[in-house]
Amino acid sequence: MITRETLSNTRRWVVKIGSALLTQDGHGLEREMLVPWVEQMAARRLAGGEVVLVSSGAVAEGMARMGWRQRPKALHELQAAAAVGQMGLVRAYEACFQARGLHTAQVLLTRDDLADRVRYLNARSTLRTLLKLGVIPVINENDTVATDELRFGDNDTLAALVANLIEADLLILLTDQDGLFDRDPRFNPDARLIAETWVDDPLLDEVAGGSVTGLGTGGMVTKVRAARLAARSGTPTVIAPGRGVEVLTRIGRGEPAGTLLIPFQGPQAARKQWLAGHLQSRGRLILDAGAVNALREKGTSLLAVGVREVRGKFNRGEVVSCVDETGKEIARGLINYDAVEADRIKGQSSARFEAILGYLDDQELIHRDNLVIL
Ligand SMILES: Nc1ncnc2c1ncn2[C@@H]1O[C@H](COP(=O)(O)OP(=O)(O)O)[C@@H](O)[C@H]1O
Numbered sequence: 001m002i003t004r005e006t007l008s009n010t011r012r013w014v015v016k017i018g019s020a021l022l023t024q025d026g027h028g029l030e031r032e033m034l035v036p037w038v039e040q041m042a043a044r045r046l047a048g049g050e051v052v053l054v055s056s057g058a059v060a061e062g063m064a065r066m067g068w069r070q071r072p073k074a075l076h077e078l079q080a081a082a083a084v085g086q087m088g089l090v091r092a093y094e095a096c097f098q099a100r101g102l103h104t105a106q107v108l109l110t111r112d113d114l115a116d117r118v119r120y121l122n123a124r125s126t127l128r129t130l131l132k133l134g135v136i137p138v139i140n141e142n143d144t145v146a147t148d149e150l151r152f153g154d155n156d157t158l159a160a161l162v163a164n165l166i167e168a169d170l171l172i173l174l175t176d177q178d179g180l181f182d183r184d185p186r187f188n189p190d191a192r193l194i195a196e197t198w199v200d201d202p203l204l205d206e207v208a209g210g211s212v213t214g215l216g217t218g219g220m221v222t223k224v225r226a227a228r229l230a231a232r233s234g235t236p237t238v239i240a241p242g243r244g245v246e247v248l249t250r251i252g253r254g255e256p257a258g259t260l261l262i263p264f265q266g267p268q269a270a271r272k273q274w275l276a277g278h279l280q281s282r283g284r285l286i287l288d289a290g291a292v293n294a295l296r297e298k299g300t301s302l303l304a305v306g307v308r309e310v311r312g313k314f315n316r317g318e319v320v321s322c323v324d325e326t327g328k329e330i331a332r333g334l335i336n337y338d339a340v341e342a343d344r345i346k347g348q349s350s351a352r353f354e355a356i357l358g359y360l361d362d363q364e365l366i367h368r369d370n371l372v373i374l
């Protein structure tokens, strides 16, 4: 069970710094502003922790450098601003980390890079190597080449996917507010901070609003979504006040700061409730009688060999229903393969996965820890 206190045992962090925060609401990047964050991250690194930084602010910094007051609407102008601003970002981080004896590495990613299996694996091994070498990767979206359809768009999503990629122990989203409130605190002075809750808490969808700064993208909506994505790899998220004193250090000590969003991989009961109730299933797996029996009577994981048919469209990590041959739903769970992959490996033993798919991710289609018998 993840609590504030258990965060003190986490080792691998993804820390994301948002645009509004980094560029002081669009006034531009001051190297001094980075110092407290860099100091805390460097101290962690030097004490044996691993830190991957996802930094926004390229567009906002580019706008400040070009003297633009409004975020441009046209994609090519956004891309130009990002290309200008990214220079400022990497220079500032490099100088700050170097002053503390640490190397940085610029990593620019597009959505495509993480969707394509080979590029995904390459990105993963590069990041793992950088971490082993003691380097701090500084990640942003590769705005210059990312087209509208292929963009992450907001760096909350990018940071969450990076957390999945490297199986981070903790995702920290540093922002310009003290955390997630029950209403947008910019307009509601009496809004109250949500100290912690489950990622699947339906209340989150009601309280999280968009961004109004014209600098940041997505507001709290994308942060909540990011926390849910991160939860797929069991990673908890803290939405934390970037301007808070020693905020990273305090989080690392297990002290309260910002909003903790706990993944569902907690107590069985909570996860089961979540699986059974809160999410619509995205697809259906039709099981043979042997698989139905194994799930019901023995509580095993679901193996592909017992699946006769795959219906619907779903991604890895989404909820699917398991039905028997009469169509009766017998279980629900988080699947380890997407619909196309699942269709290709149905009826097969896991020994054949590599030959069929070109890789083997998990032996089970749905691990028993992620499966609820209804
Ligand atoms: N319930 C909420 N609690 C806190 N902030 C909220 C909430 N709903 C909307 N917001 C807005 O989200 C903004 C932070 O998101 P965003 O502007 O995208 O910043 P970042 O650059 O850090 O990603 C805040 O400035 C705030 O106005």
Ligand SMILES: N[C@@H](CCC(=O)OP(=O)(O)O)C(=O)O
Binding pocket: 017, 018, 019, 020, 055, 056, 057, 058, 059, 060, 082, 140, 141, 143, 153, 154, 155, 156, 215, 216, 217, 218, 219
């Ligand atoms: N890649 C973009 C970040 C997009 C963005 O605005 O993200 P965020 O500040 O996290 O809401 C940039 O560097 O400007």
